[in-house]
Amino acid sequence: MSTVLIGTSGYSYTEWIGPVYAQGTRREDFLAHYAQLFPTVELNFSYYRMPEATQLAAMHKSAPSLQFSIKAHQSLTHTIDPASWREQALLFSHAIEPLAHNQVLSAVLLQFPYSFHYEIAERKYLDSLLKALAPFPLAIEFRNSSWYNNRTLDSLRQRNIALASLDMPSVKGNPPMMDVKTSNSLAYIRLHGRNEETWWGSDRASRYDYLYSAKELASLLGRIQSFTTHTQKVLIYFNNHRRGQAVANALMLYQLAVGGKVCDLPGQASSISM
Amino acid sequence: MRPSGASIIHINVTDFAAAVAVAKNPSLADTPFVVAMEGSARTVVLTPSRRAWEEGVRTGMPLRLAKQRIPSLQVLPWDRQSTAKADAAITTIAQAYSPSIQCDRGGHIYLDMQGTTRLFGPVVDSAVHIRGEIKEKLNLDASVAVASNKLVAKVGTRTTRPAGLIQVREGDEASFLAWQDVSLLSGVGVATARLLSVAGITTIGQIAALKDDQVLAFLGKRGLALRDAARGLDSSPLQTGLPEKRLVQRKIRFAAPILEMDALHAAVVAAGEDAALAMRSAGLGCAKIQIALLYSDGRRTEASLRTKGQWVYDHEITLVAWKVAQLAASRRVHVLSCSLSLAELSPLAPTLDLFLPDAQHRSDSLQQAVDRMRHKFGPGILTHATTIAHA
Numbered sequence A: 001m002s003t004v005l006i007g008t009s010g011y012s013y014t015e016w017i018g019p020v021y022a023q024g025t026r027r028e029d030f031l032a033h034y035a036q037l038f039p040t041v042e043l044n045f046s047y048y049r050m051p052e053a054t055q056l057a058a059m060h061k062s063a064p065s066l067q068f069s070i071k072a073h074q075s076l077t078h079t080i081d082p083a084s085w086r087e088q089a090l091l092f093s094h095a096i097e098p099l100a101h102n103q104v105l106s107a108v109l110l111q112f113p114y115s116f117h118y119e120i121a122e123r124k125y126l127d128s129l130l131k132a133l134a135p136f137p138l139a140i141e142f143r144n145s146s147w148y149n150n151r152t153l154d155s156l157r158q159r160n161i162a163l164a165s166l167d168m169p170s171v172k173g174n175p176p177m178m179d180v181k182t183s184n185s186l187a188y189i190r191l192h193g194r195n196e197e198t199w200w201g202s203d204r205a206s207r208y209d210y211l212y213s214a215k216e217l218a219s220l221l222g223r224i225q226s227f228t229t230h231t232q233k234v235l236i237y238f239n240n241h242r243r244g245q246a247v248a249n250a251l252m253l254y255q256l257a258v259g260g261k262v263c264d265l266p267g268q269a270s271s272i273s274m
Numbered sequence B: 001m002r003p004s005g006a007s008i009i010h011i012n013v014t015d016f017a018a019a020v021a022v023a024k025n026p027s028l029a030d031t032p033f034v035v036a037m038e039g040s041a042r043t044v045v046l047t048p049s050r051r052a053w054e055e056g057v058r059t060g061m062p063l064r065l066a067k068q069r070i071p072s073l074q075v076l077p078w079d080r081q082s083t084a085k086a087d088a089a090i091t092t093i094a095q096a097y098s099p100s101i102q103c104d105r106g107g108h109i110y111l112d113m114q115g116t117t118r119l120f121g122p123v124v125d126s127a128v129h130i131r132g133e134i135k136e137k138l139n140l141d142a143s144v145a146v147a148s149n150k151l152v153a154k155v156g157t158r159t160t161r162p163a164g165l166i167q168v169r170e171g172d173e174a175s176f177l178a179w180q181d182v183s184l185l186s187g188v189g190v191a192t193a194r195l196l197s198v199a200g201i202t203t204i205g206q207i208a209a210l211k212d213d214q215v216l217a218f219l220g221k222r223g224l225a226l227r228d229a230a231r232g233l234d235s236s237p238l239q240t241g242l243p244e245k246r247l248v249q250r251k252i253r254f255a256a257p258i259l260e261m262d263a264l265h266a267a268v269v270a271a272g273e274d275a276a277l278a279m280r281s282a283g284l285g286c287a288k289i290q291i292a293l294l295y296s297d298g299r300r301t302e303a304s305l306r307t308k309g310q311w312v313y314d315h316e317i318t319l320v321a322w323k324v325a326q327l328a329a330s331r332r333v334h335v336l337s338c339s340l341s342l343a344e345l346s347p348l349a350p351t352l353d354l355f356l357p358d359a360q361h362r363s364d365s366l367q368q369a370v371d372r373m374r375h376k377f378g379p380g381i382l383t384h385a386t387t388i389a390h391a
Helices: A027-035 A053-062 A085-101 A120-132 A150-159 A214-225 A242-257 B016-024 B050-054 B063-069 B080-095 B123-138 B150-160 B173-178 B190-198 B204-208 B212-219 B222-230 B261-281 B314-328 B358-377 B385-389
Strands: A003-009 A040-043 A067-071 A105-112 A138-142 A165-167 A177-179 A186-191 A233-238 B008-012 B033-036 B045-048 B074-076 B101-105 B108-112 B143-147 B164-167 B248-258 B284-295 B300-311 B335-347
Touching (some): A027 A040, A040 A233, A085 A120, A105 A186, A138 A150, A150 B150, A165 A214, A233 A242, B008 B123, B045 B050, B080 B101, B080 B123, B101 B335, B173 B204, B261 B358, B300 B314
Parallel strands (some): A003 A040, A003 A233, A040 A067, A105 A138, A165 A186
Antiparallel strands (some): B008 B108, B033 B045, B101 B108, B284 B300
């Protein structure tokens, strides 16, 4: 039996005023409103700006029921400086400590770019990084397909680290779709939308402009269910954030998962036991 | 999701006999056990359970050694009836999604999903549904892969086993294979893997990168096929129909009607060797051998023999085939032609070359050497003296 938590990647989008947040909602109140809809959120700002402990403690205080996943800072995944990454890892670890201490840290997401290849230097770095972040629950998303091999899977299993399962357009350059349970404690699923036309060569917002159909969500539910055997926690985040579509899809998926019919009315998606 | 052009699904229930045992008796799920046929001095593990596998027990390992590793190891007999039922149930599930399936038994099945997307949606969605049905109806976890050909799909399920899902887009075959371990490639057994590792080759991509002259020097002519496989090239069609209903047949029409038993013997041996080579090349063994003789008066006689086990080697097949031919040759009339059928086919038992009992190891090695020669120089290059004496 697993605890399944559904949420979105990020919550602080001004374009969600209207489709998600009531008109007039202040930006600082977004998180509290979000927590009324979902039991978990994936924080993405931490990729662009190194988070601080006081900031994350305040976020927990404003939404005490919310479980957090947090994306690692880019200095640990995209712009790695061999001379300073350990210091950055320490800063990041210190920042997320309040969430871990209050038992609301569900996962740290390490998202590596296409340029991060399955080569000896990268593997050594990854091993060191995983050791540095070992006290926290970890999930890894690789964008380069070279990592999708049996040795990577074995290594993740040995370390009890989740390989993020991805749903994204099936276009050249994207990694293969792979759902494999590599951790007994955590499964991590990121749904990026399937907008093939705008995936390459457009702005970030257009890339994630997609609304999953009920049929597509039903199929995704089948993928999710395969993780619920012997995995304690399954985290699902919709990243198709444009115009609040991630929220709409997260609620639709919740309805499907609990056996209800798909509805357009916003409700609250609590954790699910599957 | 746009169809990726990949329409082959491979379903692989890892360590099938052990998985079926757990499905039948869920209390075994956390128990280290193996499926083995006890009784001989050098019994080997046929299938380890997941727990036993995690403790280092492997298929083909002597049972004595497995017990040394895990003193509490349970040994279960191979429940052929239950595994056959589970195989049949998986086939039934698969048949609901595609009329074109290759059922290899032992928890392996391929589906060609071409033309089914309007009915079932993207191929990968069908793969998800099939895996879900196998879990729900049979309580079996499966690895499922979607790819453009059987070879890549099979590597896919081997990559994600014991359970998982993977979709390899058409055009991405070589890049997907590149970083996989060589042992995941069909045709690379323990001996070949050892040979490759001596040359520092540990990934499939390293085989793919070899030039023709390097392959020929290192692995011989057979290596070219292995190199093509490493590049993800496979045009083999699905072998539809259940394996036990497939036949490997050879027919010999005599230039002139014969009456001499020695000439018939030569024909049976030649046909048997040729059919057996084709059967082994497909990774199959047989449980039934049938001979049909057509006489100059237009009448026909036939006979067959069955085994509860499996006939694989030339010496077994030619010996049995000759016995069957003698049973069939009940008339003293000139024979026009002789047909030999190897039937009730099933996948070969796992290659146990490291752990085979000595006598069987010798037979296996000899047969493999003979097959290599025939693949290299043609089927007729090595044959039983009988066939030459009466050619």
